[in-house]
Amino acid sequence: MRLGVIADDFTGATDIASFLVQNGMSTVQVNGVPQDDRQLDAEAIVVSLKSRSCAAEKAVEDSLAALAWLQQQGCERFYFKYCSTFDSTAKGNIGPVTDALLAALGETQTVISPSLPVNGRTVYQGHLFVMNQLLSDSGMRHHPVTPMTDSNLLRLMEAQAAGKAGLIASQTLDLGAEAVRAELAKLAAAGVRYVVLDALNEQHLLTQGEALREMKLVTGGSGLAIGLARQWATSGWDREQAQAAGKPQGGRAVVISGSCSTMTNRQVSRYRQQASSQAVDVERALQQREAYAHELCDWVAQHADEPLAPMLFATSEPETLQRIQLQYGAQQSSEAVEQLFASVVRELQQQGWQRFIVAGGETSGVVAQTLNIDAFHIGPVISPGVPWVRSVTQPVSLALKSGNFGDENFFARAQTEFVV
Ligand SMILES: Nc1ncnc2c1ncn2[C@@H]1O[C@H](COP(=O)(O)OP(=O)(O)O)[C@@H](O)[C@H]1O
Numbered sequence: 001m002r003l004g005v006i007a008d009d010f011t012g013a014t015d016i017a018s019f020l021v022q023n024g025m026s027t028v029q030v031n032g033v034p035q036d037d038r039q040l041d042a043e044a045i046v047v048s049l050k051s052r053s054c055a056a057e058k059a060v061e062d063s064l065a066a067l068a069w070l071q072q073q074g075c076e077r078f079y080f081k082y083c084s085t086f087d088s089t090a091k092g093n094i095g096p097v098t099d100a101l102l103a104a105l106g107e108t109q110t111v112i113s114p115s116l117p118v119n120g121r122t123v124y125q126g127h128l129f130v131m132n133q134l135l136s137d138s139g140m141r142h143h144p145v146t147p148m149t150d151s152n153l154l155r156l157m158e159a160q161a162a163g164k165a166g167l168i169a170s171q172t173l174d175l176g177a178e179a180v181r182a183e184l185a186k187l188a189a190a191g192v193r194y195v196v197l198d199a200l201n202e203q204h205l206l207t208q209g210e211a212l213r214e215m216k217l218v219t220g221g222s223g224l225a226i227g228l229a230r231q232w233a234t235s236g237w238d239r240e241q242a243q244a245a246g247k248p249q250g251g252r253a254v255v256i257s258g259s260c261s262t263m264t265n266r267q268v269s270r271y272r273q274q275a276s277s278q279a280v281d282v283e284r285a286l287q288q289r290e291a292y293a294h295e296l297c298d299w300v301a302q303h304a305d306e307p308l309a310p311m312l313f314a315t316s317e318p319e320t321l322q323r324i325q326l327q328y329g330a331q332q333s334s335e336a337v338e339q340l341f342a343s344v345v346r347e348l349q350q351q352g353w354q355r356f357i358v359a360g361g362e363t364s365g366v367v368a369q370t371l372n373i374d375a376f377h378i379g380p381v382i383s384p385g386v387p388w389v390r391s392v393t394q395p396v397s398l399a400l401k402s403g404n405f406g407d408e409n410f411f412a413r414a415q416t417e418f419v420v
């Protein structure tokens with residue numbers, strides 16, 4: 001049984017991929033729908049799209065293209081992965097994409113399961129919680145692109161999609177997989193297309209996995225992957241074996257930090273005490289990018305043989321960032337930083353650097369694209385949702401960290417706790 005995952009963004013794709021390998025399924029991730037007909041070798045294939053904040057029509061078109069490609073790869077079960085905070089715009093594309101995938105597969109029912117207890121996302125009586133707050137009371141209500149002002153997943157789904165939503169509550173999950181399957185059948189008979197699943201803990205996710213073993217299409221965050229991978233992994237949950245192809249190889253490493261999140265700021269200040277580091281000068285990035293990138297690469301090379309990899313960082317505290325954005329413009333400065341990092345990693349790759357530890361979702365996308373890495377094996381997990389990954393075609397390994405993920409010692413741990 002081969003699983004095909006359609007993920008609505010890049011770091012979200014890496015997140016689910018890491019839970020699949022941790023629970024025993026070997027996994028390859030591709031960035032976008034490949035245009036060639038290469039056949040990939042893994043139990044699960046994850047396609048990362050950039051559809052989270054797209055208009056519904058575009059998200060549907062991209063998701064159906066991903067589905068068709070995954071079917072060509074021999075996938076028989078499908079998983080639509082969105083954010084564990086159900087990020088969707090006011091017009092919302094999670095509903096339309098779910099409807100389109102159901103129709104394409106000839107199915108009439110699926111589940112909605114964004115819960116990820118290990119990262120504080122739980123669902124109770126159909127309401128989504130972030131840590132100890134309802135989604136609509138959490139910081140997500142201020143999200144610049146996808147503000148979430150309702151926590152009721154049934155209401156959110158019915159507002160976006162064509163069909164009827166229903167609930168399987170935690171009390172039923174406590175009774176086990178058989179009870180969940182019976183409830184799914186009852187809801188199907190009542191015409192319910194989207195079944196919101198409560199989950200307060202990992203046991204609930206394992207029960208979901210057991211109950212959904214035969215369901216053709218599921219939808220959710222990355223948590224449900226824990227339960228499903230335990231059902232489908234042919235290696236008997238052998239994590240070591242599933243991760244083998246993605247283990248980082250030796251060779252020189254560099255840390256590139258382009259995220260300004262609170263967590264990344266903490267990680268950067270910790271790592272500055274542990275390794276050589278150099279802050280990026282945004283003005284020089286704007287005015288003399290190539291010469292400056294070359295200079296930074298020389299600096300990185302001078303620190304190549306130290307115990308921990310040298311770090312280049314644009315990461316700034318909110319006040320500094322605000323000052324930079326006021327002075328140079330938000331878009332201009334962020335693009336200048338991204339392009340500077342692109343020039344740096346291009347030159348380092350030419351000089352034979354093989355390990356890149358990157359902080360920031362957008363920054364990760366730029367680095368992977370610049371290094372020409374469009375498919376990678378998922379390796380050992382550094383922090384929940386952040387694995388080492390290894391290019392399918394080149395001897396290059398990446399650790400791609402979304403801004404909020406990882407613990408304070410992430411950059412050092414990524415290098416010291418894994419066989420390289
Ligand atoms: N000092 C800085 N000045 C301006 N923009 C910056 C600075 N540092 C980082 N950026 C930009 O901020 C954005 C951070 O986004 P991203 O990499 O997705 O991180 P996150 O995952 O935390 O959102 C990138 O476009 C990056 O280039």
Ligand SMILES: O=C(O)[C@@H](O)C(=O)COP(=O)(O)O
Nearest residue numbers: 011012015083084221361402
């Ligand atoms: O499900 C999740 O929380 C993550 O996989 C995810 O999608 C995070 O998105 P970003 O916050 O945009 O990195």
